[in-house]
Amino acid sequence: xxxxxxxxxxxxxxxxxxxxxxxxxxxxxxxxxxxxxxxxxxxxxxxxxxxxxxxxxxxxxxxxxxxxxxxxxxxxxxxxxxxxxxxxxxxxxxxxxxxxxxxxxxxxxxxxxxxxxxxxxxxxxxxxxxxxxxxxxxxxxxxxxxxxxxxxxxxxxxxxxxxxxxxxxxxxxxxxxxxxxxxxxxxxxxxxxxxxxxxxxxxxxxxxxxxxxxxxxxxxxxxxxxxxxxxxxxxxxxxxxxxxxxxxxxxxxxxxxxxxxxxxxxxxxxxxxxxxxxxxxxxxxxxxxxxxxxxxxxxxxxxxxxxxxxxxxxxxxxxxxxxxxxxxxxxxxxxxxxxxxxxxxxxxxxxxxxxxxxxxxxxxxxxx
Numbered sequence: 001x002x003x004x005x006x007x008x009x010x011x012x013x014x015x016x017x018x019x020x021x022x023x024x025x026x027x028x029x030x031x032x033x034x035x036x037x038x039x040x041x042x043x044x045x046x047x048x049x050x051x052x053x054x055x056x057x058x059x060x061x062x063x064x065x066x067x068x069x070x071x072x073x074x075x076x077x078x079x080x081x082x083x084x085x086x087x088x089x090x091x092x093x094x095x096x097x098x099x100x101x102x103x104x105x106x107x108x109x110x111x112x113x114x115x116x117x118x119x120x121x122x123x124x125x126x127x128x129x130x131x132x133x134x135x136x137x138x139x140x141x142x143x144x145x146x147x148x149x150x151x152x153x154x155x156x157x158x159x160x161x162x163x164x165x166x167x168x169x170x171x172x173x174x175x176x177x178x179x180x181x182x183x184x185x186x187x188x189x190x191x192x193x194x195x196x197x198x199x200x201x202x203x204x205x206x207x208x209x210x211x212x213x214x215x216x217x218x219x220x221x222x223x224x225x226x227x228x229x230x231x232x233x234x235x236x237x238x239x240x241x242x243x244x245x246x247x248x249x250x251x252x253x254x255x256x257x258x259x260x261x262x263x264x265x266x267x268x269x270x271x272x273x274x275x276x277x278x279x280x281x282x283x284x285x286x287x288x289x290x291x292x293x294x295x296x297x298x299x300x301x302x303x304x305x306x307x308x309x310x311x312x313x314x315x316x317x318x319x320x321x322x323x324x325x326x327x328x329x330x331x332x333x334x335x336x337x338x339x340x341x342x343x344x345x346x347x348x349x350x351x352x353x354x355x356x357x358x359x360x361x362x363x364x365x366x367x368x
Contacts, residue, residue: 106176113168114184115139125149126239127221130232146238148218148246151207151253159199166192194362201355203257206264207250208272208333214250215275215329218243223291227299233310240317247325251332262349263340269333276330280323288318 122129122136123144129136136142152158169189177185207214225236257263264272279286292314296307346352361367 103176103178106173107178107181110172110177110181110185113172114188117165117188126235127225130225130235146235147242148239150246150249152202153253153256155199155202158202159196162192162195162199166196190365194358197358198362201351201358203253203260203262204349204355206257207253208264208268210268210271210275213272213275214247215272215279215326219279219288223287225295227292227295229299230301233296233299233302237310237313237317240314241321243322243325244328247329251329254332254336258336258339261339261341263336265340265343266337267343269337269340272333273330276326276333280326280330286318288322289315 119139119141122132123141125148126144126146127148129141129144133139133141136144166189169185169192172185174182174185210216222236222240225232225239227233227236254263263269293311296302296310299307302310342349346356349355
């Protein structure tokens with residue numbers, strides 16, 4: 001029986017290849033880990049990604065396409081150019097799969113993620129959407145529901161939503177993001193931390209503030225709502241018709257505050273009711289009528305007859321939806337008046353000092 005002898009040079013070459021392929025990367029990893037305290041997770045993610053795409057999925061595809069006898073395999077084996085094209089496409093396909101964890105891949109994925117968060121936030125409030133984006137379609141926002149938004153009373157629901165976003169944020173490799181995306185990451189991370197802390201104090205908020213509350217700011221926002229085309233006018237009128245629904249959400253929120261002993265003082269309630277009354281008693285001099293007339297003049301695609309019809313629709317929406325919503329809000333505040341247990345400021349309500357510190361943190365960005 002003839003014995004086969006492997007030359008010593010071949011054995012040495014194999015050992016050298018093994019050391020270079022495995023020993024050198026591991027040695028460099030240990031060195032960088034010790035000197036720079038680098039995170040080892042990206043290294044193992046890269047190894048796992050390479051093994052999955054190059055050693056498993058790509059080889060599986062080759063076995064199905066090349067090794068299994070059939071018309072495709074035969075065509076590739078008989079045509080050198082077609083075989084080369086297949087090889088290039090296969091390499092490109094699985095390279096792109098591995099590329100998702102590269103710097104370029106991570107930045108691209110992160111930018112898509114933040115754009116999606118941005119769009120979802122705007123879609124939840126038509127006024128914010130209209131004031132922020134001139135062409136929402138450019139961001140893939142089409143036919144979104146017309147709404148002022150709503151008031152959430154469930155802190156656990158808010159907390160769960162924030163935690164979901166935080167977990168999604170953690171999936172990105174921070175060290176592979178560019179400078180701008182790292183800044184966005186830091187801001188979003190800090191913002192989500194604030195939102196998570198806010199969930200505990202969700203009923204401490206007061207949407208009926210005396211200076212910038214809903215009852216005073218809603219007419220201002222509507223009176224300044226830009227009208228540049230027919231669609232803007234239609235959305236504006238639909239917004240006015242959703243006012244009762246929006247105020248119902250606001251009233252439910254105030255009722256929950258009342259149950260928790262966090263309703264406003266009697267003096268504040270009296271002032272809110274006075275503000276509602278003042279708006280309702282403007283009559284034909286209501287600025288939501290006069291400002292609409294001025295703004296619709298700028299919509300060039302409408303003829304005079306159409307403008308006149310829209311002016312009448314605006315007056316009807318004001319009298320049929322907006323003013324009745326204010327009337328109900330006033331009545332509900334009157335009903336809840338007297339349930340507020342604090343007349344002396346935030347520090348006199350349960351956890352009021354902690355809530356005040358949270359407000360300062362939000363407004364200043366300071367952790368002191």
